[in-house]
């Protein structure tokens with residue numbers, strides 16, 4: 001059962017999430033000399049990443065990477081790499097090592113082998129994986145009805161290339177196997193529609209129906225759910 005933190009607004013939640021993440025990262029650096037975090041894209045993480053960027057940490061000992069990426073140039077407004085560079089990797093936090101997902105390959109499928117090799121070289125388990133969730137229950141780029149969903153849920157690989165059924169752009173995504181190789185999973189959701197999907201996911205059922213269940217319906221990795229009611 002995940003640990004729930006409930007807030008009135010996303011703005012209120014953002015600073016608390018950032019403080020909690022910073023504590024875990026600081027403890028990881030003290031214990032192992034390095035800390036790793038993989039973050040999702042989309043709208044929700046932005047205020048959290050901006051708040052985290054301002055926290056005094058030994059950023060030279062931090063590895064920052066992505067949960068998934070749209071296969072677009074890093075200058076694109078849709079790029080998760082751009083989101084992280086514009087929000088988190090600013091000021092002292094720019095000293096962190098960033099491991100991107102987008103390569104120069106023509107498409108995500110051609111790029112996946114190199115990304116897999118880069119991610120295999122990371123110090124697993126990661127310390128934190130920050131997930132979001134769509135209204136359809138997707139997380140990372142593991143989408144219901146996605147043609148690569150079964151592979152993303154069952155592969156022993158760390159990453160897959162995927163084409164969302166409806167969302168734009170080819171994706172590069174962590175697999176369920178990678179997501180569950182983390183010391184902590186954070187899920188950030190906001191609004192009544194997502195809360196209803198979250199509650200339905202918690203009630204149990206096929207992971208293919210609501211892929212967020214890969215994180216919620218397991219007991220191995222502690223999950224903290226940060227819920228903004230509006």
Ligand SMILES: O=C(O)[C@H](O)[C@@H](O)[C@H](O)[C@H](O)COP(=O)(O)O
Nearest residue numbers: 040041042043044132133134140
């Ligand atoms: O690249 C992405 O879009 C994300 O990784 C994706 O999985 C996101 O977490 C959800 O779609 C929720 O997005 P919002 O936070 O914008 O609602």
